[in-house]
Amino acid sequence: MVIMLWIFLNFAQVYSMCSMTQHCSQPPYQCDVPQAVSPPIPSFHENFTAPYACPTFLDQEVCCNDDQNSAMNYKFFLIGETFGHSVGGCDICAANIKLMWCHFTCNPLQSQFVSAGEQKYVPNPVSPEQKVLALLVNFTVTNSLACEIYQSCQKCPYVTQVSAMQSPQGFLEFQGYEGIPIGLAWVTFFLSDEPTSLDLQFLPCNTNVTTAYGYPVQPCTCNTCLSQCAASYYVAAPTTLEGLAWPVIGVAYLVIFVFSLIVLFSKRVWKCHQDKKKLEKTHYNSHESNGVSSHLSSY
């Protein structure tokens, strides 16, 4: 029993590790370049002076310290001002982005999907002739995470205006690069469905909620959320078509579908038949005109 517990504790320790940290001389604005923690350290309990930037991890062991929590409060304000309703965007999209960065910075299993390397001078995306010192970080997430976060954000004005963000991978890559001046880290995303990749289920942007993961949100409209448009279309339909016999309609559609298949099929058979006839005719003709092609028809 004791041995099993010991194995379990060791096992939990190995997998509950932090790979990155950051300190700020004057949080939340003045921060040092984050650095890799090598070898990784166990997650820890921390008392935050500022409100929890990540209510998801309330009172849990985490990988983010007090400085990082303060800095995240500021960064999340910027995310709201970039993707949220105050700039004609969608709050659920903004909340999903916040949740993803929460896991990046605070998840106690950080070392499984966040790999921090060296600090390097890289072009500042705001003014590329200028160089900034940044930590190079690899962040591995699942394909479904990338897809869901993109779907919830793709109609936000900021996203529609940037051609680089027109795919799930592009959407994440752009943020990982544009975040350099704010996070002092260049985050490269990797999409992989390995069990250690970060996998999150996000709220679709058409969810009717007032809070998401502890962040207050306003519902998104069709102007900022693609699935909201589909929803209003499908929600509107039953109110006008109420009382119709849906099974009958279903069967009718099936019959039409099968019928069109038969028509299509018989057309093809007919055409094939015609072509064959034509071919035979030409063969026959050529056979008549010059007896040479007779052996061709045996092919």
Ligand SMILES: *[C@@H]1O[C@H](CO)[C@@H](O)[C@H](O)[C@H]1NC(C)=O
């Ligand atoms: C956090 O606060 C609790 C209660 O105030 C205290 O017992 C604990 O030692 C503190 N932890 C840290 C890491 O400062």
Ligand SMILES: *[C@@H]1O[C@H](CO)[C@@H](O)[C@H](O)[C@H]1NC(C)=O
């Ligand atoms: C990040 O990924 C690249 C490409 O696979 C690799 O060359 C590099 O060593 C990785 N960096 C870290 C810090 O894991």
Ligand SMILES: *[C@@H]1O[C@H](CO)[C@@H](O)[C@H](O)[C@H]1NC(C)=O
């Ligand atoms: C959203 O939820 C609120 C309260 O639960 C409700 O009053 C409102 O009608 C809902 N809106 C939609 C569009 O379903």
